[in-house]
Amino acid sequence: MEHNMKRLFAAAALLASLQPVFAGEMSLYSQPDFRGSEVTVRDAAPNFRDFGFNDRASSIVVHSGSWEVCEHKNFGGYCAVLRPGEYADLRRFNNAISSAREVERWRDRGDGRWDDDRGGWRGDGRDGREAWREGREERREERRGWHGGPGIELFAAPRFGGESVGLTGDTRTLRSMGFNDRAGSLIVREGEWEVCEHADYRGRCAVFGPGSYPFLGDLNNEVSSARRLR
Incomplete structure (x- = not known):
């Protein structure tokens, strides 16, 4: 019995290690500047009509992960990839998003932080909203670093x-x-x-x-x- 229990615990630990440690998270708002009704997604959303949010998004916060947003359901039509950050005005996509999915997963750097294949900072293993808020100034610093290069x-x-x-x-x-x-x-x-x-x-x-x-x-x-x- 004891031997079987040990095997069971070992199997459970292995399964836990295979789960994503930090999945992506994105919040969509019905008005610019992150106001109005809000919907947060953590998994692929092939049709925002299921959330009562079809063609309603006017601003977005990507807390973690890279997300592809599309003008039609099932990821059809015109699409764009949004990386972590604040999108206060969606312009081309204002009231025109019908589906979204995460398209890039982060890898563990081994120091408690995560990055993508380009090595950019994207958050840590805590709640996505907390990481976004605490990393806001760092992201602003990154954007300031773009000055002088190609816009x-x-x-x-x-x-x-x-x-x-x-x-x-x-x-x-x-x-x-x-x-x-x-x-x-x-x-x-x-x-x-x-x-x-x-x-x-x-x-x-x-x-x-x-x-x-x-x-x-x-x-x-x-x-x-x-x-x-x-």
């Missing part, structure tokens, strides 16, 4: 693949950089940027705030100019 980086392939070009200011045409109609994804590190399908900011345009955008939807391989709005 936006364009990639030649979806999911940030291929060649890339970084922009620090208004660019009336990407032709001189050899990047006209080539962008398939982008990362905004600072500010809000308008990207357009024609030179001189003409044609179809879209505004992107800080975050990672693995797909550009209708603007895929159609971007010819970009400028910072603020």
Whole structure:
């Protein structure tokens, strides 16, 4: 009997070690600046209609993990990946999010903190909200460290693949950089940027705030100019 109990406890300990130590968490708010009704998700949400929150999100706090938010249910339509941080105004996604899922898991660095493949700080093993609040100043310091570098980086392939070009200011045409109609994804590190399908900011345009955008939807391989709005 004692031998069987030991085996049972050993099996339970093994199963516990295989569970995710720190799953992602994201809160969505019905109004800008984190006001109004709130829904918090920790697992994939293929249809926000199940929560009575379809097309209602106007601001988001990503407490931990990287989350893909999409305009249609079942992760369809236009999507973007949001990393830990505060998104007070969703712009392109305002009242247009119907599904979301975590797309990146953190690994244990061995010192009580967690990071992703790029080595960025993302929180610890405590409650996600607590880690977010305590890490707010550190994230602000990281954002200040972006100053002086490219505010936006364009990639030649979806999911940030291929060649890339970084922009620090208004660019009336990407032709001189050899990047006209080539962008398939982008990362905004600072500010809000308008990207357009024609030179001189003409044609179809879209505004992107800080975050990672693995797909550009209708603007895929159609971007010819970009400028910072603020």
